[in-house]
Amino acid sequence: MSKSRCFVDIMASNAGVTGTCHVLPIKLPNKEECKIAIDCGMFQGNVNGKNDDGDIIDKLNRNLIFDPSTLDALLISHNHIDHTGRIPLLCKKGFRGKIYLSEDTKTLLPYALNDSCSVLNNLAEMRNTKALYNESDVSQALSQTESLHFKRKTKINDYTTVTLFQNGHLIGAALILVQIKYPGENQINLLFTGDWNNKNVFLDVQKLPEWVLDLPLTVIIESTYGTSNSSDVHECLADNVARCIRSGGTVVIPAFALGRFQEILYLIKEMQRQKYLSSDISIWGDGKLGINYTKLMLEGKVLVKPSMMDFLPDNFNFVDKPTRNKLLVDTSSKIIVTTSGSGSYGPAIAYIPEYAKRKNAQIHFTSLFTPEGSLAYKLKNTKKGEAVDIGGRKIILQADTFYTGEISAHAKGDELIEFLKKFKNLQYVLVNHGEPDVKEKFSDRILKEIDVKEVGILNRDYVFRIGAYGLEKTINTKYK
Numbered sequence: 001m002s003k004s005r006c007f008v009d010i011m012a013s014n015a016g017v018t019g020t021c022h023v024l025p026i027k028l029p030n031k032e033e034c035k036i037a038i039d040c041g042m043f044q045g046n047v048n049g050k051n052d053d054g055d056i057i058d059k060l061n062r063n064l065i066f067d068p069s070t071l072d073a074l075l076i077s078h079n080h081i082d083h084t085g086r087i088p089l090l091c092k093k094g095f096r097g098k099i100y101l102s103e104d105t106k107t108l109l110p111y112a113l114n115d116s117c118s119v120l121n122n123l124a125e126m127r128n129t130k131a132l133y134n135e136s137d138v139s140q141a142l143s144q145t146e147s148l149h150f151k152r153k154t155k156i157n158d159y160t161t162v163t164l165f166q167n168g169h170l171i172g173a174a175l176i177l178v179q180i181k182y183p184g185e186n187q188i189n190l191l192f193t194g195d196w197n198n199k200n201v202f203l204d205v206q207k208l209p210e211w212v213l214d215l216p217l218t219v220i221i222e223s224t225y226g227t228s229n230s231s232d233v234h235e236c237l238a239d240n241v242a243r244c245i246r247s248g249g250t251v252v253i254p255a256f257a258l259g260r261f262q263e264i265l266y267l268i269k270e271m272q273r274q275k276y277l278s279s280d281i282s283i284w285g286d287g288k289l290g291i292n293y294t295k296l297m298l299e300g301k302v303l304v305k306p307s308m309m310d311f312l313p314d315n316f317n318f319v320d321k322p323t324r325n326k327l328l329v330d331t332s333s334k335i336i337v338t339t340s341g342s343g344s345y346g347p348a349i350a351y352i353p354e355y356a357k358r359k360n361a362q363i364h365f366t367s368l369f370t371p372e373g374s375l376a377y378k379l380k381n382t383k384k385g386e387a388v389d390i391g392g393r394k395i396i397l398q399a400d401t402f403y404t405g406e407i408s409a410h411a412k413g414d415e416l417i418e419f420l421k422k423f424k425n426l427q428y429v430l431v432n433h434g435e436p437d438v439k440e441k442f443s444d445r446i447l448k449e450i451d452v453k454e455v456g457i458l459n460r461d462y463v464f465r466i467g468a469y470g471l472e473k474t475i476n477t478k479y480k
């Protein structure tokens, strides 16, 4: 088979689940080149930026795998900081092309980037270094954004078309289809899942249209929970919460600001409706970003299905600073939902050390995956009764701690496989966004269960070259 003259290289900036960024240099037969990137996220995981992990993560965040001034366009899959957090850095380093994203992601992004900017400023102050970027870089980035409607094809240059499709992972999240067509060459079709879920309690997620399922396609798929299945989830958040409240305790639920935060509030409302939880128990929501996103949803500024607009529980209040100080010394039974999901940022940093040392308390993380170096990871590796260092503060862990994937925003292994089975002409699958051993095992499973020519694992060591006839070769980045 002759090699195609039109091809695209797929490079990944990360090997794990944070710092997601893919760069696609596209080479055309007329010698024209174009470079687009999908997402540009922050590496995450450190608790206070002072430990070794913090240094490594800081270094990773400062190093981009390409020169941003040579980038023509950026496509954003969804508004999570591990996919968007370094966009302002691209602009700081000279990127002036368009940033394409869904309408709701365009609404949500300013909140995430401004919050990220203030976290970075605090970290820089603590570490006595320069922040990764500043407010004007954030403004510059936001001025370059251009929203796209779901399902509408958009030509971003003479040869490249982009289409976004709704994705249940998050409000505004998109699957991204990139199609490269040069006269006389077969079309190259790449579908990036970003983080993916087939369902979302706040949305009626649209199905992928038939014309996409029929395409000769390369799918770049996430694998965060590629080796987990829904049946693996034994913890029941509602049962755990009810048990702690019955014994007069306090439950602290660290939650990601968008999606999880609101879903937990809805779950509590359902517990009240089913009389599983008394409406006398006070419910508190803390964290600027979580509160802002909740208000955007309640005000209808982003798409929420009508039946889910009223998701706040009874006896619920947002927390301001003076109230937070009271809650930190309060001993009455209550539920506090707070950012951040991994416990490493936001008011969770104040609540967790305070409540982790109390016997009648429960810290309930709402994710099975705990990024290495995060507070969630630290507590997961600490037994009850053992000492733990939380940002320099030593405490004995007395509270119960739980980690549940019950309300995960990511599809599990079986659902990812079902998703791949829907495509009728799958050429090649590249696995990304997972821990190295998960990516390995999930790739093996795809090979066994899916009708596909080849499966590859994306990381920083290899670049995959896809031509009009599928995979052409992998290139070791060291020899590139």
Ligand SMILES: [Zn+2]
Pocket (backbone or CB within 6 Å): 078, 080, 083, 169, 195
């Ligand atoms: Zn995500």
